[in-house]
Amino acid sequence: MRKVLLIIKREYLSRVRKKSFLVMTFLVPALIIGMYALIIALSIRGGDKQTSIRVLDESGIFAGKFKNTKSVEFQTAALPLAQEKQLAAKENGGFLLIIPKNIEQGGNIELYSRKKAGMLTISAIEDQMNDILRTKQLKDAGIDPEMLNQINPNLSIESKELTAEGEKDSSAGAAYGVSFAAAILIYLALFIYGAQVMRGVIEEKTSRIIEVVISSVKPFQLMMGKIIGIGLVGLTQFMLWIVLSTTLSTITSQTMTVAAPEQVQLTQQDKKSARVAIPPAGESPVATIFKAMDTIDFKYILTMFLVYFLGGFMLYSALFAAVGSAVDSETETQQFMLPITLPLLFTYIMAFSFIVNNPDSTLSFWLSIIPFTSPVAMMVRLPFGVPAWQLTLSIGLLVAGFVFTTWVASRIYRVGILMYGKRSSYKELVKWFMYRE
Amino acid sequence: MLSIRHIVKQYANHTALDDVSLEISKGSIFGLLGPNGAGKTSLIRIINQITAPDSGEIYFNNEKLNASHINRIGYLPEERGLYKKMEIGEQILYLAQLKGLSRHEAVKRVRYWFERLGVESWWKKKVEDLSKGMQQKIQFIATVVHQPELIILDEPFSGFDPVNAALIKDEILELNRQGATIIFSTHRMESVEQLCDHIALINQSRKILDGPLKAIRDSYRSQTFSLEYSGVLNDVTDTPLFEVKSQQVDDNGGKITVKLNEGVTPNQLLSYFIPRVTIHELHEVIPTINDIFIRKVKNLDPQAETNNIGPN
Missing domain, CATH: 3.40.50.300 (P-loop containing nucleotide triphosphate hydrolases)
Structure with missing residues (x-):
């Protein structure tokens, strides 16, 4: 046991002391916060520079009714069509919008430019045109648009969860976000740290230190020491990320909330002038996000995340270790990697195409129970509510699963690490597995 | 141990x-x-x-x-x-x-x-x-x-x-x-x-x-000696003391390897040669471990079947 602790200590310290560990520790939260800030900043600021659009309105319905916004500026096209087209064909020439006479009968609207028009520009024009056309048609049908403006329902559904303690606010969206992020993180972490185990085994094999070490400790002790050591590196990394991100986002949230009132005014101005789509008045997007975050049971998700990360890591890293022991260099690992990556990749794809939409279906149930797929699948199912018996079963099987893979892997590992310069095949691995000692 | x-x-x-x-x-x-x-x-x-x-x-x-x-x-x-x-x-x-x-x-x-x-x-x-x-x-x-x-x-x-x-x-x-x-x-x-x-x-x-290394090598001794000399050595084949295994002759001397017959000592060998040539060196030919190994593997050794020469 003392020897396993020594191995764990070496594996852990030799990785944590690396510069790349420090870089990762600080870079990742910075990136996450940076992205977060960027999204918020972009949603506040809108598009970038103003695009100018010259409107040739043959129908006469739209004349003078377009409203300039921060991103789009409208002008009436007064020149003959040919000249207007030439203008639009020039560099930085802007756009030429041609509205046909039969617009109300479904005529085609055309937008000419040298560059392809961006999605945002097109949807800004479409929104305005729809609005103007609707107002005109309502008017034609004898409805007063003024009255219509007053009837402006703005619904948003507030979801409440019924629990034993009564009802509580829940924000499905945010909970999904957090546990999906956790699922992606587990998926990535299993690969990243699993590969580290594999690389560690290969390093010991190619540097030929392996025989010196296993004349002191049993191969199983070495393998377990390595797996646990690297698992702890992963945990340390996550803990640091969580601590750093919470600290950073608390700071960000405070500065953002101070900035919020200004921004609310801005959105209301926008609404008056351009009727662009905006969140419900009175709440900034930032505040919405933070309010939603408050409703998530972080402790629960975090606990489950750690349980499934550790379980999945133990399960897969044993297999990675076996692969590492069977090869002489990283380039040879390809042939053995497929069966390991396939279940993970499959769950990952299923998670975001199927499980999200059918969290309680039979397939989702089984994916979240089978140990090879449960670490990712269960994280995705969590926000939809998973019965306790299913969680227990899933975790129980995960533990059984890693005991099993560790047993299989260690039998291959103990033989593989002493096989130098031999190209191994699956047949070979089975043979190694069968060796008595 | x-x-x-x-x-x-x-x-x-x-x-x-x-x-x-x-x-x-x-x-x-x-x-x-x-x-x-x-x-x-x-x-x-x-x-x-x-x-x-x-x-x-x-x-x-x-x-x-x-x-x-x-x-x-x-x-x-x-x-x-x-x-x-x-x-x-x-x-x-x-x-x-x-x-x-x-x-x-x-x-x-x-x-x-x-x-x-x-x-x-x-x-x-x-x-x-x-x-x-x-x-x-x-x-x-x-x-x-x-x-x-x-x-x-x-x-x-x-x-x-x-x-x-x-x-x-x-x-x-x-x-x-x-x-x-x-x-x-x-x-x-x-x-x-x-x-x-x-x-x-x-x-x-x-x-x-x-x-033991020494015992093994001793057991592979075969009363073979090698002698270097100068002078001319004629007609050594007809003697009851030894038989000639090989002989090299160069300009002013040569080297001869002989296997002593049963009961003959190296001293008798020397007495035989002293009147005939000037002796530079006489040494016993003892096989190296490598020689013993090769002989053993190729089964050239007459005592091949008695393997164990236990520790003394």
Whole structure:
């Protein structure tokens, strides 16, 4: 046991002391916060520079009714069509919008430019045109648009969860976000740290230190020491990320909330002038996000995340270790990697195409129970509510699963690490597995 | 010290060791000799408990070999290496602790050896920054740092440059004087011939010969002598003393190899030659271990069937 602790200590310290560990520790939260800030900043600021659009309105319905916004500026096209087209064909020439006479009968609207028009520009024009056309048609049908403006329902559904303690606010969206992020993180972490185990085994094999070490400790002790050591590196990394991100986002949230009132005014101005789509008045997007975050049971998700990360890591890293022991260099690992990556990749794809939409279906149930797929699948199912018996079963099987893979892997590992310069095949691995000692 | 009894080890499609038994006495320097692939490394791995035999037993100081003996054995494998990116001091400390030393004791022992081999200044260096020769010294320290009672060296001098090989040889002899039992395993038999007091020959997974080196060589003496001389030697064939095995003649002398007949002494041989030529050198032709091995394998030896020349 003392020897396993020594191995764990070496594996852990030799990785944590690396510069790349420090870089990762600080870079990742910075990136996450940076992205977060960027999204918020972009949603506040809108598009970038103003695009100018010259409107040739043959129908006469739209004349003078377009409203300039921060991103789009409208002008009436007064020149003959040919000249207007030439203008639009020039560099930085802007756009030429041609509205046909039969617009109300479904005529085609055309937008000419040298560059392809961006999605945002097109949807800004479409929104305005729809609005103007609707107002005109309502008017034609004898409805007063003024009255219509007053009837402006703005619904948003507030979801409440019924629990034993009564009802509580829940924000499905945010909970999904957090546990999906956790699922992606587990998926990535299993690969990243699993590969580290594999690389560690290969390093010991190619540097030929392996025989010196296993004349002191049993191969199983070495393998377990390595797996646990690297698992702890992963945990340390996550803990640091969580601590750093919470600290950073608390700071960000405070500065953002101070900035919020200004921004609310801005959105209301926008609404008056351009009727662009905006969140419900009175709440900034930032505040919405933070309010939603408050409703998530972080402790629960975090606990489950750690349980499934550790379980999945133990399960897969044993297999990675076996692969590492069977090869002489990283380039040879390809042939053995497929069966390991396939279940993970499959769950990952299923998670975001199927499980999200059918969290309680039979397939989702089984994916979240089978140990090879449960670490990712269960994280995705969590926000939809998973019965306790299913969680227990899933975790129980995960533990059984890693005991099993560790047993299989260690039998291959103990033989593989002493096989130098031999190209191994699956047949070979089975043979190694069968060796008595 | 070490008693190896009827070890059999089989791999899927070949037998690595076929009923091998050896007795290695305390304080001896034992040569485990044989060509590549004979089964030496398999045997050593079994002694180090890296693998287990299919049948047979090993006793270490009269106790059945078990995990507690691991810390009393020092092993320099044929395939050797160190962690490339780990500081050398830390690395040897780690390996010493894996052999059961406390950290405190390990620090003391590692310091001692670093000073002894004059490598104190390398403590903070990494293996990748060291030359091959430096790495060999470090590797040797890792093998002996925990004061093992039994030191097993697999192909110890392959890859060592002559200066380091001599240095390491002296250190090994010193450890032996202090009481450690040494096992040399090598296919280059001439490299350890002068060092060993006992040897065992292994070929194709079987032991074909073992015993004290001197006794083995004595048993392979065949009363053959080689004589160098100057002058002209005529007609030596007709004598009851010996028969000529070979003769070379050059400008002012030559060399003759003869096998003495039963009961004839070297002195009689000399008396025969003294009146005829000027003698420069007379020596007995004793086969080297390599010769014995080849003869043994090719079964050229008349006494081939009496294998065991037990320890005297």
